[in-house]
Amino acid sequence: MKSExxxxxxxxxxAAMLDTTRIGSGTRIWEQSHVMKGARVGRRCNxxxxxxxxxxxxxxxxxxxxxxxxxxKGVTIEDGAFIGSGAVLTNEREPRxxxxxxxxRTRICQGATIGAGAVLVAxxxxxxxxxxxxxxxxxxxxxxxxxxxGNPAKPRGFMCVCGRRLNELPKKTKTRCVCxxxxxxQKGKVKVLAAPRSCPH
Amino acid sequence: MKSExxxxxxxxxxAAMLDTTRIGSGTRIWEQSHVMKGARVGRRCNxxxxxxxxxxxxxxxxxxxxxxxxxxKGVTIEDGAFIGSGAVLTNEREPRxxxxxxxxRTRICQGATIGAGAVLVAxxxxxxxxxxxxxxxxxxxxxxxxxxxGNPAKPRGFMCVCGRRLNELPKKTKTRCVCxxxxxxQKGKVKVLAAPRSCPH
Amino acid sequence: MKSExxxxxxxxxxAAMLDTTRIGSGTRIWEQSHVMKGARVGRRCNxxxxxxxxxxxxxxxxxxxxxxxxxxKGVTIEDGAFIGSGAVLTNEREPRxxxxxxxxRTRICQGATIGAGAVLVAxxxxxxxxxxxxxxxxxxxxxxxxxxxGNPAKPRGFMCVCGRRLNELPKKTKTRCVCxxxxxxQKGKVKVLAAPRSCPH
Numbered sequence: 001m002k003s004e005x006x007x008x009x010x011x012x013x014x015a016a017m018l019d020t021t022r023i024g025s026g027t028r029i030w031e032q033s034h035v036m037k038g039a040r041v042g043r044r045c046n047x048x049x050x051x052x053x054x055x056x057x058x059x060x061x062x063x064x065x066x067x068x069x070x071x072x073k074g075v076t077i078e079d080g081a082f083i084g085s086g087a088v089l090t091n092e093r094e095p096r097x098x099x100x101x102x103x104x105r106t107r108i109c110q111g112a113t114i115g116a117g118a119v120l121v122a123x124x125x126x127x128x129x130x131x132x133x134x135x136x137x138x139x140x141x142x143x144x145x146x147x148x149x150g151n152p153a154k155p156r157g158f159m160c161v162c163g164r165r166l167n168e169l170p171k172k173t174k175t176r177c178v179c180x181x182x183x184x185x186q187k188g189k190v191k192v193l194a195a196p197r198s199c200p201h
Numbered sequence: 202m203k204s205e206x207x208x209x210x211x212x213x214x215x216a217a218m219l220d221t222t223r224i225g226s227g228t229r230i231w232e233q234s235h236v237m238k239g240a241r242v243g244r245r246c247n248x249x250x251x252x253x254x255x256x257x258x259x260x261x262x263x264x265x266x267x268x269x270x271x272x273x274k275g276v277t278i279e280d281g282a283f284i285g286s287g288a289v290l291t292n293e294r295e296p297r298x299x300x301x302x303x304x305x306r307t308r309i310c311q312g313a314t315i316g317a318g319a320v321l322v323a324x325x326x327x328x329x330x331x332x333x334x335x336x337x338x339x340x341x342x343x344x345x346x347x348x349x350x351g352n353p354a355k356p357r358g359f360m361c362v363c364g365r366r367l368n369e370l371p372k373k374t375k376t377r378c379v380c381x382x383x384x385x386x387q388k389g390k391v392k393v394l395a396a397p398r399s400c401p402h
Numbered sequence: 403m404k405s406e407x408x409x410x411x412x413x414x415x416x417a418a419m420l421d422t423t424r425i426g427s428g429t430r431i432w433e434q435s436h437v438m439k440g441a442r443v444g445r446r447c448n449x450x451x452x453x454x455x456x457x458x459x460x461x462x463x464x465x466x467x468x469x470x471x472x473x474x475k476g477v478t479i480e481d482g483a484f485i486g487s488g489a490v491l492t493n494e495r496e497p498r499x500x501x502x503x504x505x506x507r508t509r510i511c512q513g514a515t516i517g518a519g520a521v522l523v524a525x526x527x528x529x530x531x532x533x534x535x536x537x538x539x540x541x542x543x544x545x546x547x548x549x550x551x552g553n554p555a556k557p558r559g560f561m562c563v564c565g566r567r568l569n570e571l572p573k574k575t576k577t578r579c580v581c582x583x584x585x586x587x588q589k590g591k592v593k594v595l596a597a598p599r600s601c602p603h
Contacts, residue, residue: 088318096364098401117490119336135521135539137336163498289519297565320537338537
């Protein structure tokens with residue numbers, strides 16, 4: 001447990017509830033959010049209004065969690081992920097009142113985007129720099145750099161590190177994004193040859 | 202109206218708002234929830250953070266309502282139902298600002314599960330021990346013990362009392378769930394021959 | 403900026419947060435809602451519990467915003483629109499943590515209805531008196547008076563000013579709604595010949 005000294009660079013809105021000091025430097029936690037004891041939140045995160053981070057949840061560095069998102073025990077959000085407003089994460093496969101079952105895990109990998117209002121059905125993993133479209137219902141793992149949307153969500157294309165769609169893949173095997181990244185498509189996978197010019201990661 | 206005496210076993214988080222004493226014994230009401238005057242909530246319920254229970258709403262015993270669910274006037278949630286996080290219930294068929302219309306009812310029957318982020322379009326009834334998959338949009342009544350998902354939600358299989366999918370139905374006419382329940386499939390309906398070993402209902 | 407004098411007819415719940423006085427007369431703002439500085443909210447609106455209206459958002463007169471809706475910078479909601487509970491609005495096309503992009507606008511035109519739990523994917527415009535069905539995911543502009551639903555949302559019919567479905571269009575070229583409105587269907591568009599008997603607009 002960090003000392004309060006280590007919490008010095010954390011902004012906590014007066015109407016937020018914070019039951020832990022395990023919050024990384026530079027993180028902001030907004031009104032009506034609640035971070036429970038036993039949750040871990042990394043550095044330079046932006047935890048927007050009305051979020052709920054449960055005991056056992058893990059949030060990396062540079063994560064953006066928009067309004068009204070609940071991060072449950074069993075959910076891991078890696079560095080640089082973006083969780084859109086009203087996205088719904090889960091940690092139970094077949095919930096029933098009075099019939100508790102084993103935890104089902106959700107893992108959102110580095111740099112991924114979960115679109116606003118999307119639903120992730122655990123157990124599920126969203127790969128690195130993947131994007132789940134707004135309102136999608138994800139019932140299967142999403143590969144790295146892959147765009148999925150729909151209900152159920154299906155692969156529809158490929159995304160750059162910067163979050164833009166790579167329209168030229170997989171027709172071309174190499175392309176350059178407007179962000180400056182150079183990307184190759186090999187054996188069904190995206191490989192980053194050069195990072196975006198102003199990559200924060 | 203119950204006396205405060207009868208509210209003795211109710212846990213109300215200091216950041217919850219409670220305008221009624223019609224709350225059953227053993228129920229817990231968490232932060233930023235609001236239970237309005239004229240709402241009824243049964244015994245041993247768990248009303249999670251940010252829920253809203255309106256005047257006229259009816260919630261039975263042993264109900265779990267996860268974070269951020271609104272239970273409107275015209276909505277009845279029967280004993281042992283589970284409402285997932287961010288599920289959306291409704292009580293108007295064709296809303297328009299300035300053009301009020303008759304209430305449309307939503308009924309969630311005994312032991313049913315509404316998956317996280319699902320939307321129920323009133324008027325609608327979800328049958329006993331049915332399960333609405335996460336992110337589903339329900340536009341028709343759901344029969345007892347039936348699993349529905351998708352947008353629009355369609356019947357996809359059958360569920361046990363305990364919330365597990367009965368993969369063997371309807372191919373076999375009888376099956377046993379890992380929970381110990383014995384189940385028969387007759388004339389398109391599920392019949393429970395023996396309850397789960399540790400059935401709380 | 404209006405004086406506090408002009409805020410006299412505004413109801414603000416004691417548990418709401420209000421950082422602006424640019425709120426029109428007759429508007430009600432309920433518990434746990436937050437209207438930020440730089441937001442504009444018109445007259446006679448009903449802003450329900452847990453709503454969030456960001457700096458730069460614009461809300462017209464006679465607008466109903468049900469529980470838990472976020473209205474972002476870049477979103478304009480015109481007079482008489484209805485936004486259902488848990489509807490998700492957006493202002494970014496391809497969000498990614500650390501890679502800010504240009505704002506994408508959302509415009510909800512006069513008298514339109516956004517169904518509960520629907521998701522609008524910006525940039526997008528919902529036309530006058532259109533209805534987005536509950537749980538729909540809108541990825542394209544919606545024409546005036548048009549009903550859309552599904553994921554992705556597609557045109558399915560036509561709506562009256564009062565919010566009722568005009569089942570007779572487009573088979574007939576003229577029809578009368580139970581609200582008293584008379585409507586013509588010309589060149590694929592709905593034209594109102596006579597308004598509803600008790601039209602508040």
